[in-house]
Amino acid sequence: MTSTDKSDLFISILEGHKGIIHKVALAYTDNKEAKEDLVQEIVLQLWKSFHKYNPAFKYSTWIYRVALNVSLAASRKENNRAKRIDPLREEMLSVAQSEESTVMVENYKKLQEFISGLKELDRAIMLLYLEEKSQKEMAEIMGMTPTNISTRIGRIKDVLRQKFAELPQ
Amino acid sequence: MEETNFVLLWKEHYQKIDKSLSINKRLLKELLTEKAQSAVRSLMRGKAFGIFAAVIYLVLLGLVLFFTIKNYHSAFNYFLFSIGAIFLINLKALCDYIRHLILLGKVDYDGSVLEIQRRLRQLQASLVKHCKIMVLQFPLWTTFFLSSTWFPGQAGVGYILIQIVLTGSFVWLAIWLYRKISLENLSNRWVSLFVSGVGGKSVLNALKFYGELEELEA
Numbered sequence: 001m002t003s004t005d006k007s008d009l010f011i012s013i014l015e016g017h018k019g020i021i022h023k024v025a026l027a028y029t030d031n032k033e034a035k036e037d038l039v040q041e042i043v044l045q046l047w048k049s050f051h052k053y054n055p056a057f058k059y060s061t062w063i064y065r066v067a068l069n070v071s072l073a074a075s076r077k078e079n080n081r082a083k084r085i086d087p088l089r090e091e092m093l094s095v096a097q098s099e100e101s102t103v104m105v106e107n108y109k110k111l112q113e114f115i116s117g118l119k120e121l122d123r124a125i126m127l128l129y130l131e132e133k134s135q136k137e138m139a140e141i142m143g144m145t146p147t148n149i150s151t152r153i154g155r156i157k158d159v160l161r162q163k164f165a166e167l168p169q
Numbered sequence: 170m171e172e173t174n175f176v177l178l179w180k181e182h183y184q185k186i187d188k189s190l191s192i193n194k195r196l197l198k199e200l201l202t203e204k205a206q207s208a209v210r211s212l213m214r215g216k217a218f219g220i221f222a223a224v225i226y227l228v229l230l231g232l233v234l235f236f237t238i239k240n241y242h243s244a245f246n247y248f249l250f251s252i253g254a255i256f257l258i259n260l261k262a263l264c265d266y267i268r269h270l271i272l273l274g275k276v277d278y279d280g281s282v283l284e285i286q287r288r289l290r291q292l293q294a295s296l297v298k299h300c301k302i303m304v305l306q307f308p309l310w311t312t313f314f315l316s317s318t319w320f321p322g323q324a325g326v327g328y329i330l331i332q333i334v335l336t337g338s339f340v341w342l343a344i345w346l347y348r349k350i351s352l353e354n355l356s357n358r359w360v361s362l363f364v365s366g367v368g369g370k371s372v373l374n375a376l377k378f379y380g381e382l383e384e385l386e387a
Contacts, residue, residue, distance in 0.1 A: 007198070007201050010201070011194060011197060011198070014192065014197065015192055018190055018192050019183065019186070019187045019190060022186070022190055023183065040200060043197065043200055044200060045278045047200070047201050048277075049277055049278060049279040052277075052279070053279070062279055065278070065279050065280065065281065065282060065285075066278045066279050068282050069278040069279075069280070069282055069285045069286065069289075070278050072282070072286055072289075073278075073286070073289050091193060091196075092192065092193050092196050092197060092200070093190060093191070093192055093193070094190070094191055094193065107178055108178055108179075108181075108182045111175060111178055111179065121282070121283075121286075124282060129176075130175060130176055130179040130180075131179075132176060132180075140281065141281065141282060142281060142282045142283060143280070143281025143282055143283035143284045144283060157175070160175060
């Protein structure tokens with residue numbers, strides 16, 4: 001495979017799974033600039049590990065692993081990442097503004113806020129749960145047993161239910 | 170809210186978002202080419218400068234040691250011992266730091282989350298060990314200026330006492346910090362201040378995460 005073929009294939013895979021990167025980056029950052037830095041860091045690490053992608057796993061499993069690992073590592077660094085491409089800060093992944101504002105319902109905002117308040121690893125598990133990943137795939141991504149995943153999800157859901165119950169009606 | 174509603178709420182929102190999510194292919198292609206490599210290099214420059222400064226410091230110490238040994242006199246014994254030990258401690262710390270950076274650069278992010286995060290955690294916690302080694306040089310900065318020709322034989326009792334108290338307190342501080350600086354003791358305010366000064370907030374953040382991993386693996 002030539003380097004052009006390789007980058008074309010990579011771009012098409014990314015195009016098909018861009019939502020994963022967007023959601024993970026959004027869950028681990030609290031502002032647009034940090035999110036964009038994180039998206040670029042995730043894409044860079046995906047590209048670096050692309051040559052040894054293991055076909056035994058789905059592309060989504062590979063992307064989730066890299067995205068979550070990079071996000072978890074980045075959330076523990078000081079906020080001093082250099083700007084990657086140029087000072088104009090173009091977005092790698094952008095959402096049409098009008099569309100976003102119409103779909104931002106209050107409950108979704110609350111759910112996102114509660115998820116952001118979870119511990120880092122719980123947040124990763126919850127993201128996978130909300131994406132309706134099978135227990136097997138979640139276990140592959142996280143490196144935990146399905147039983148452990150299941151127990152953890154139960155606890156996180158209890159916390160979220162409790163938080164929603166405490167909201168003023 | 171029922172558990173199924175979490176998923177429905179999430180799906181409903183992201184079905185719409187996914188449709189309007191667009192990827193900037195020009196930017197992506199730039200990221201995959203030389204520009205990305207130069208960006209990574211620029212990130213490393215800051216760390217490389219720290220290493221360069223440390224090397225210059227060690228070379229200067231090495232030169233001072235070299236000329237002291239070349240022109241040896243028994244009056245230089247305290248100086249030779251102190252600066253020699255400071256040199257070795259800093260050399261060890263620099264080697265550890267470089268090793269740490271190399272290992273950090275080699276981490277692949279495509280392994281399972283727990284495995285990779287555990288490896289990253291171990292690497293970040295190794296900065297704590299780096300701090301432990303650095304504190305060992307504290308007492309040596311209170312002895313390098315002494316001269317064998319006048320200390321302790323030719324020094325007055327008052328001066329000897331002051332020197333003992335000074336060096337003794339630095340020895341005590343170094344031992345206290347060496348024993349206290351550990352993953353478990355970072356809740357101690359002084360230890361936390363010291364470690365965050367050497368390793369930055371990243372070490373403290375890594376240690377918070379350490380607890381979370383432990384809990385998950387329990």
